[in-house]
Amino acid sequence: MTGTVLEIEGLTKEFQRDDVATVALRDFNLSIERGTFVTILGRSGCGKSTMLNLLSGLSKPTAGQVLHNGERHTRPTPEIGYLTQSDTLMPWRTVRRNVEMPLEVSGLRDKQKRREVAEDLIKRVGLQGFEDSYPRELSGGMRRRASLARMLAYGADTVLMDEPFGALDAQLRHELQGELMRLYQDDSDQRTVIFVTHDIDEALLLGDRVVVLGPLGRILLDTEVDIPRPRDIDTTTVSDRFIELHRQLADALKEGAA
Template identity: 65%
Template sequence: MSAILRLESLSKQFVKDDLGIVALRDFTLEIEEAGFVTVLGRSGCGKSTMLNLLAGLIPPSSGTVTYRGEPIVRPRPEIGYLTQSDTLMPWRDVRRNIEMPMEIKGVPAPRRRERAAELIERVGLWGFERHYPRELSGGMRRRVSLARMLVGDPETLLLDEPFGALDAQLRTDLQAELLRLWEGSGQTVVFVTHDIEEALLLGDRVVVLGRLGRVVLDRKIDIPRPRAADEMRVDPGFVALHREMTAALAEGARS
């Protein structure tokens, strides 16, 4: 597989109260097309900054960020981004929230409704299309956000700890839903998390970051799919990988 995303010699510094705060320093990473990469790291290691750079929301201080060889200088329709926070429009119901990216692009109303209905069914929200965000549970709002990201058929999906605020069972359900939607799609996924088990259950490659985005470990995950959490927890290979990731996180925190 060829690399679809490249971050080369990347540094990002923010200014706060006349002080420079370094989020990433000399960071290099390649993401291959159609892969599912989980980026694992503790708070403050630059994971969200990396995604914001890949999404074209902020410019690098130095270095380059490219998509299929072209510099990323603004958000691109080929790249969908699901952030940690809930960004649904409270005055729009489920269907109209999902339709919004197509509405911005000028897609005709009949096609918008048709495509939104397809996604509503795929993410398990049939019957809730006229509900407003305040009437939905946290898990259902995440499903709406996921559908809204997918409605434009992006080639690449960026997800920033999308299920971190949910309870364990909902998180497991939505992890399975995401994998179901991804498998066979040909889409590239970059999934950021601080949870080792989530990283191993989802990714076919795990990149562990330390401070300032230092790559501590870049590991291919060969565990066959589907991966059931209850079964994996007692699998010797999974246990060994979990220990390796734990050690890598500890090393990243020290350095």
């Protein structure tokens, strides 16, 4: 299935405090095609997280609108999943019960079916054997995997990810990037991913397309990543095309800083 899944038109967000308005995003426009992996690259403070909060429906714009599958999107919906920077697992639930939660909320009453779906997702993110563990018993990377599995349980066709691996060490980050690439390739015909990062390597390694943002969400560069999939981290990052694209993105970020 092809076509535009997200249409962002004139999006502006102002925060009001003590009669002073602070603009976080101004007149932002972007179209995202179904089944693509789009990475949003930018320095801190350029409006990346604000944009994701607006796309998720958690925040309302001061001006402009978001269309999801052609319909105006104004509030959170199961069709759009959101993996934030912070850990939101419920500490009193095991990994399995955390992943089952969206299925319970959606009204799936069959306990055996919930268990089967949850265990399949847990296996897909590499947490098999930890189904009965609590979040406090898991490492940071394992909690990220559990959070990813829970988000996938919603069955969302559009997935928003806000620097989900930013707080992890380099080795673990690479491992989870590999897992995410594998999961996306398995579902790329039906799932769209918008992934926010400030890391150029990560943006290029994961994305089909990279959008570089400057202050207030100004688009500095919007380019296709014409590197074939599947991508091996070790070989892709030293290829001539990767290095060439890396230079272009670095130059765009410098332009934004200037």
